[in-house]
Amino acid sequence: MSSTPVSAPVAPGGRAGPPPAFERDLLHQLTRRWGKRVAVKKDELDLDGHFDTQLPDFPDHLVPLLALPGAAPLDAEARGRILSASWIAYNAKTTAIEDEVILPACRLMLQDHIPVRRDEAAVAALHQTIIDEHYHILMCQNAASVTRRRRALADLAFDPQGWSVVRALEERRRELTGPARDLVEIAFALAAETTINAFLSTISTEFGIQPMNRLTVDLHRRDESGHAVVFRELAVSLYGALSPDERELFKDALVQGLDAFRAPDFDPWVGVAAAGGMAVTADELSDAAAGRPAAPRDTGPLQSLLADLGLSEDLGPALAVPATTPARRS
Template sequence: MPATPVSRPHTPPAFERDLLLQLTKRWGKRVAVKKDELDLDGHFDPELPDFPEHLVPLLALPGSPPPDTDGQRRILSASWIAYNAKTTAIEDEIILPACRLMLQERIPVRKDEAAVAALHQTIIDEHYHILMCQNAASVTRRRRELTDLTFDPQAWSVVRALQERRRELTGTARDLVEIAFALAAETTINAFLSTISTEFGIQPMNRITVDMHRRDESGHAVVFRELAVSLYSELSVEERELFKDALVQGLDAFRAPDFDPWVGVARTGGMDITADELREAAANRPAAPRDTGPLQTLLADLGLSEALGPALAIPAPSSTPAQRS
């Protein structure tokens, strides 16, 4: 009697297991730039706040008299404008330059068709995110009579941190620092976007705008993680140390509070505070918890969990592996 053949699990070919290839194939169906543009003005509700109150440090300052109802409303509107200004600065000053950099032949990341397509798609996404931010802030400026409220892109802590770090660097060292900061951004931004996108008490269009951005960034985290792994494997020992150090600094910079921009936000609601007062209050507040799942996955992919986990105060992994975005 012939032996019964042993059934073996099907192993898909390598190209079907390529995350970048799968992302690029689904790009047209999943990203914000391919969807209908939101009717921001048509769905504006003047009675709803523009931003979550609990995310505004001004409104929790000890010893400061709370603003009146109109002042608080204006502060929340200005906070939404500030959020969009910071997001635009991060995309324009940190993410987009790193994407263009990784397309250069001198950077040893994957250069196959899927990787190059993923980078170009990410560049298109990020430019559209900037447009989304500008449109959302523009409606709020006009409807809340805050047309003169602007923010210097260099006022944000993370942008200044990158500029200070790369100021004395040239060549490969400068390239690696820029990519490390962008990797830090794409690994951490989703947690903050998720906080706003689940706030159903604010302007619906504001929440939906952030949620569309969040969905795109889930894919970008995979793109940057895959490319970072290919880059790290090609670096020398000295370059790896530089990259690890820049990644830690970038992650810290993205958690660092901002002070100067909030002075302008406070002024819109009649609050007279200084950056030093905000700095002192921040020093006495515990750091906000953060979702370290994507970061743990990144460090595991790079083989850096043991080396960098303690430095970043990352808890020990549970018995269940972190899911990939």
């Protein structure tokens, strides 16, 4: 069946003119393509059907425990259980971030008192992001569930408040009320959505682990590329409407959020170690972290955001200097 191509708008003089402004808008483009690009619209992965008991569940170089002296005597089975527990921990942390940091900020930006874009494309982009994030939580739960069952780790669980970034946001929330609290919530979510892709890319390119684990993370990574654009567009409109004092609060919260997202976690790794029969304390992990250089990070998306906000010079030092290692736990 033949079809007639749709002609571009023709300007006076017979030449095709540019597309309407709304069609050039990034949020409009993202919302139009949403059904074709996001994980929730694709067939679910067959996690159980492609589970290979001979493959590790997580990259060993991303597990700080395995660099400790106590890991040397572990046999292959114990190391494998630690890698399986690390995969479960990764999904638990991802779920906590989506649930405690990202989703509350998305719901906030749909409220009338938050001065972000309120056009149809912006509202649709936020609702689509909320659907995506809920689906990411389901993906994480499904992936962790298969691993718990296949690796006999049914009792392994993690407290959402055990992750550094969730704790940091909660501590900051307790200090504030009203609009100031709202701005902190959004700033932390902005830090997450503009930096998470680097870590997701690291796991999604590890071809030596469970293929379904790698593909699950890759589907998440692809969605987050779009979310970074959504948050960047909305942050620009928000920042432009803030007072000088509110801008200072927002910048401070953004820096704190960036530090919290790259801060090491200690308590959850104690549980991961125990799954492999390895005894380690949070203080020992803290001491080991103090002797290691900060992991490199891709700040490209963040730099683009800061340039859009006009903050590149203001926050330059915070981006260039690695986060300080948290003080030892008392």
